[in-house]
């Protein structure tokens with residue numbers, strides 16, 4: 009029997025043409041918000057934010073900043089996946105306060121780990137921390153794409169955009185955020201040429217190395 013999960017993954021594709029008359033319900037959008045929050049991150053620090061654009065005029069303004077890719081104009085919502093501009097000691101301390109509050113763990117039990125983490129981040133340079141944050145953000149992209157497939161939501165991951173111009177238009181600098189990936193979500197236009205194209209993949213035999 010074919011796997012339902014694999015069927016869903018076959019169904020999903022990088023949507024080129026969205027039906028601009030169809031919008032995600034609040035319930036569906038909420039599933040994507042929860043997915044973003046529930047995705048695993050290194051140390052659980054979540055150095056990320058998800059900016060959600062639904063305003064029609066703003067979405068249209070994003071198109072020229074996205075090398076004229078129409079998905080950002082026509083999709084129901086444009087998810088802009090962002091990293092924090094910087095992670096300082098306070099950010100890490102806040103995380104440990106949250107752990108202590110959520111799990112009723114005494115701070116002195118957490119303290120050695122907390123101190124270690126602060127020391128290790130102090131040793132890293134800005135670019136190293138930025139790369140680490142971007143790695144965490146791509147994990148959320150994977151989760152979002154898979155959950156979209158399971159929930160019959162169409163999506164198109166987009167790296168082809170001008171991050172600095174997005175940051176300016178959406179006021180992300182002031183929020184201490186930097187945009188990294190864009191993910192328009194919504195529903196496919198049935199006339200999208202790409203709907204029926206076969207998936208091009210190297211194949212399981214070529215990609216998987218089994219060592220028994």
Ligand SMILES: Cc1cc2nc3c(=O)[nH]c(=O)nc-3n(C[C@H](O)[C@H](O)[C@H](O)COP(=O)(O)O)c2cc1C
Pocket residue numbers: 020021022023024077164165166167168169207
């Ligand atoms: C990180 C990332 C960035 C991408 N950027 C773009 C993009 O800017 N525009 C676009 O149309 N597709 C983009 N894609 C879609 C890929 O081209 C597509 O996922 C790939 O060809 C496989 O096809 P499928 O997703 O339809 O199975 C991107 C995909 C990923 C994962």
